């Protein structure tokens with residue numbers, strides 16, 4: 197099977213693709229805004245701990261299962277099952293991942309579409325088309341559906357080219373652009389008046405907040421969403437890693453890049469908020485709390501850019517280009533999940549599978565947009581708060597309890613003959629068996645109690 201499927205052609209290509217999946221709106225928008233409204237440095241601290249001790253081992257579970265099977269999640273979980281019961285559960289978990297990730301993409305494409313409209317708005321502003329620029333940034337059905345469709349078409353275009361020519365090539369092009377743009381923006385914003393106040397909030401933890409159980413719940417959600425876990429995306433990317441690839445090292449790189457970019461985005465967003473305040477933009481709501489996640493990107497930042505004169509338009513252009521790129525390298529990984537399933541389990545051609553899956557998801561996005569107030573929040577919560585942690589637990593259960601240990605070791609030995617004496621093998625098997633599912637479950641239950 198492996199030969200007829202695509203494969204990543206280099207270590208760099210895989211890291212860019214998987215880091216591209218991981219780095220998205222979750223890092224550049226979600227993480228910094230949650231940090232801003234949840235104790236600043238405290239959130240950063242908890243996020244860092246959770247990313248290393250929980251998200252990395254869970255990521256490894258998906259990568260190893262995927263690489264072993266060289267197949268989509270449904271096939272992969274069936275392959276490592278040890279009896280008819282786990283075979284059925286594996287099928288159900290794989291299918292649930294496909295449904296979950298499709299719903300994630302359906303709301304993600306809406307938000308990513310807005311990034312494109314703000315990007316177009318900045319361009320229109322540059323050429324003096326102020327009225328058009330205003331239309332681009334106003335909430336309206338034509339703009340919303342149109343921009344979502346454009347974003348979906350970009351995603352479809354890349355995925356229809358396959359693993360090497362589509363995913364790997366575009367991730368390897370876009371990720372370096374993203375990193376350079378982010379660094380330039382951070383450096384610029386840090387020179388502005390008011391930035392240091394934001395930096396202080398970001399870096400000094402409020403230790404009272406660290407003890408808040410709800411903060412831990414939110415930080416875990418952020419880490420899981422940010423590393424694209426519990427959706428089968430990392431499993432499918434893992435399935436395209438050639439056998440020579442050293443999985444623990446590759447997974448480590450992906451985690452590191454993901455965390456570094458989230459942390460770097462914090463150095464952009466929090467200082468930017470306080471620069472905005474310094475320039476007279478309101479960043480606190482009437483009750484004294486920070487304006488929340490939903491309004492920040494689309495109100496506070498554009499208001500800030502406006503106070504910056506000509507430079508503001510350029511910064512705005514760079515910022516929304518950054519967001520669009522980040523979203524695109526993530527959305528392609530999401531669409532690949534249903535597409536690989538349709539190809540491998542239903543014998544569809546890639547082109548057909550891509551258009552079918554992309555079309556259904558675009559339809560779901562349209563339904564959400566037409567019933568925005570009742571559906572949007574529901575889909576976000578249903579997928580990110582419930583589906584992702586639960587499926588994450590199931591991937592850990594499969595790797596820790598159902599899959600035969602010897603077979604896992606064999607898999608690791610393919611690239612590292614001495615794997616059983618390494619640190620990874622001494623810690624990870626029992627860790628993913630006991631620690632990961634228990635802690636994820638505890639935090640999950642806590643999210644209902646709190």
Ligand code: PHE
Nearest residue numbers: 218220221222223421422424
């Ligand atoms: N990791 C992506 C982000 O941070 C979102 C994502 C979730 C991607 C699930 C794939 C699967 O924006």
